Amino acid sequence: MKPPPPKFKRFSCLSLLTSWDYRQTMDSYDVPESTPSASSRPEDYFVGATPLQKRLESIRKQTSFIPTPPRRKVPQCSQLQEDVDPQKVAFLLHKQWTLYSLTPLYKFSYSNLKEYSRLLNAFIVAEKQKGLAVEVGEDFNIKVIFSTLLGMKGTQRDPEAFLVQIQSKSQLPSENREGKVLWTGWFCCIFGDSLLETVSEDFTCLPLFLANGAESNTAIIGTWFQKTFDCYFSPLTINAFNLSWMAAMWTACKVDHYVATTEFLWSVPCSPQSLDISYAIHPEDAKALWDSIHKTPGEVTQEEVDLFMDCLYSHFHRHFKIHLSATRLVRVSTSVASAHTDGKIKILCHKYLIGVLAYLTELAVFQIE
């Protein structure tokens, strides 16, 4: 908050998104034409040296000019490292997760996970009893388990992902030791370099949080994390612009056998009831369409995404005389994963887990920056 010390340093800004994430109601396909003026004579820059000023700096850049039409890599085949536990990965797939973005955790330490589970357990019990008069003699039969998800990272610099589970203790001791899982949540950071650069070592950056289970549990656990590590959870929604990116990137993935059709859901806000338009395509057709559009190998560009969606629109228009571009895309599901605009995601394909998460991390980082 004070004058910046004398230093002049450039740093990379996030090459991301043309629109402010919350702007759900507006479709942001119309990317303004303003080209990034590489102008900026040095004296036009106030380059602060404190991290706060740096951050402000990058926000200015993000907001001021739209970066070159973004390019992203097509998610590659499994980049999971060898030491990842296949059982745990299987556990993460085929579940619907609610997405949250999370600011860096202050003084989080991986060596204290045991301790954290004890504390969180106590906290949950205390919270659940709040509404009750006095709990007599009974104990809440839950157990909180923290565990790391080894190898769940994009680069070596990414902090380790970790998983929090709430299990009910089995009533009968003879039954198998593993109780029923009541709630699961996990924290991860895949290719979160841009965020890592700006924070000091007291912080652990795990910008993406995914939860599955009762909302009330998420609330309790989130509150505990917020109180303990001074972080902030906010629901991560996915706007139509990003959904179409997902559609394109996931269609571009090579999948050995398709488990689901490629499906889009559009919503038309009309009274008295809103109208939903579902559009299902055979995944191979979608892939064929993509291949006809796709030029640069290994990369997806903004033009390609737009073209892909335009092709779908015009096809639909030819048959039904409805301009889908005037409606709002709310859900995309493919064989790789499916995503809903409310911030719900389900990952189906083991191979592209990291790729999907990398994009979600990017969105989460954008939200907290």
Added chain:
Amino acid sequence: MSPQKRVKNVKAQNRISQGSNSFQTTLSAWKVKQGPSNSKNISKHGQNNPVGDYEHADDQAEDALQMAVEYFEKGPVKTSQNKDKTLEKHLKTVENVAWKNGLASEEIDVLLNIALSGKFGNAVNTRILKCMIPATVISQDSVVKAVSWLCVDKCSGSTKVLFYRWLVAMFDFIDRKEQINLLYGFFFASLQDDALCPYVCHLLYLLTKKENVKPFRVRKLLDLQAKMGMQPHLQALLSLYKFFAPALISVSLPVRKKIYFKNSENLWKMALLAVKQRNQGPSPEPLKLMLGPANVRPLKRKWNSLSIIPVLNSSSYTKECRKKEMSLSDCLNRSGSFPLEQLKSFPQLLQNIHCLELPSQMGSVLNNSLLLHYINCVRDEPVLLRFYYWLSQTLQEECIWYKVNNYEHGKEFTNFLDTIIRAECFLQEGFYSCEAFLYKSLPLWDGLCCRSQFLQLVSWIPFSSFSEVKPLLFDHLAQLFFTSTIYFKCSVLQSLKELLQNWLLWLSMDIHMKPVTNSPLETTLGGSMNSVSKLIHYVGWLSTTAMRLESNSTFLLHFILDFYEKVCDIYINYNLPLVVLFPPGIFYSALLSLDTSILNQLCFIMHRYRKNLTAAKKNELVQKTKSEFNFSSKTYQEFNHYLTSMVGCLWTSKPFGKGIYIDPEILEKTGVTEYKNSLNVIHHPSFLSYAVSFLLQESPEERTVNVSSIQGKKWSWYLDYLFSQGLQGLKLFIRSSVHHSSVPRAEGINYNNQY
């Protein structure tokens, strides 16, 4: 209170206010309806009430209450004919005051006595009991006295039930409970009464201590349960007994029962909230921030926390966690740490600033002025980062126009912004999070929502390069500026003036803190001045266009000139080497304005410009060295040009020669023959009325006045008259810029004789 009931209540009060002719009842009825869900009624009803008389009415209400209490104390007067009417009137007074401000504990003492003594009828007792709402607390003695009335059995069963319900609801506001606990046996005996049983159970539940749990009571309870079946209230009490004395109760009780008691406080729900807020609510005064944790926010929809701003807690968890693996040195360090909860005064902060234990959630500092001091001087990067993240995310999350249908929380968001602005004013410094928030939210802003808060946030943008901030903020603001009403334009100009002032203050502090030479790039003085002057030019451009759009509105011009009053004094007031003149569009609009105060303000500004420029000039001559901040001769020229026009118009009556040049041919075409002196201090449209009244003052009986007669000596008398009318700006201007000689001439600043 259920919504339906409340509506009824409000209706009743409406009737009161219409029926009664005493003013204070009307007002208090109006005030009562300020409950959150009744806002519609306020607007409907409140319009007729002059709020200005409010305090007066308050006093009246006090007196009326006194009278009412005395009336009740004396008891009903049998003989009086309009007994019912008086009773009704006094009852209403009590009700209104109670619901509005609550009653003092003495008043409650008296009225409670009356309600339970059965002096009046049942209906009256009920009404009195219902409005026993404390202003702050209820004294224990009143409760004990009231219970003693229950023993003599003067009141009906329904009154008793209501009394117990009231006792349960107000339990937390009773100042002490030892005496009441001594009556435990009496209450327990009342369990016999079927009607009272649930409420007595609830009261006992609140009252029970370990020593109250006795075998005979357990037996009695089990008997009751056998008689009445599994009643939730009995179960509650039993489970509590079991909790205290597990050995005494062997019956199994169902676990996890959420609701044991019917909510007996619902009659008083609104009142309770009000009392709680009164007892610990934040003080409304600006700049007086709360010391310590004070956060009562009754309704909160989110899971995040009870209130937007987290409650202050020292990080107990980290302490606990570290205990195990603490090294010796850590241990030594931490032993001296100072817990936040004990921090109450500024000297304490100073003494312990090195070992302060920081809050677990940094956002909580926003409500704590002491910690804001700390935040202000701390260089610890994680502390600032934590605060930054928290504030940015909260602003994003709470901002009401990001999400559809979020507008119902507008009030909350407004309050939050107010808190932030208070903190910024307190620190005299803007937060980076707010700036970042503005970048993102300003393009989506409608210009209406939270307008004053938003514009204040703008005025607290930390100093930075104008050209960099312009496309992010000011361009968006300009769009709103040009398309909105004149009031919006004025408020924008006002906040830009404050922004300028904040920047200037910051810069003037900054310069004095460090030598100019080793400042970093672009925070060099030159760069900073450049940025400030760009801001001023930008506002000049905005103002000129706005003047055109609003067809030279005087009102707008006042705000514009206010801005330039700041601008003209930068050199002297802030000791910064910058003089920027106003654009011609503003200068001439002001000079030709029909409003005297505008012209006066213009004179004052010109006078200050002159002072600043001469001071700058003097400095230059003294220093002799050519520093980079010498003003270009263009500034002097420009000033002299303005000065010539002004003196030409107002003083020498040669308006269109120098300064404003208009071709004589065009002037001829206008057909005005005497144009030369038509703009001097006598004939200028804004001075003409002064001239006339000056002449009338001299010779009141005169039927026709000839203003041209003001000449020679009269001219200077006239000037004295003008000055005596409060035109100080004009006085200063004429004293400094015009030579009193036979040939008045403008005295410009000579810019040619430099060096």
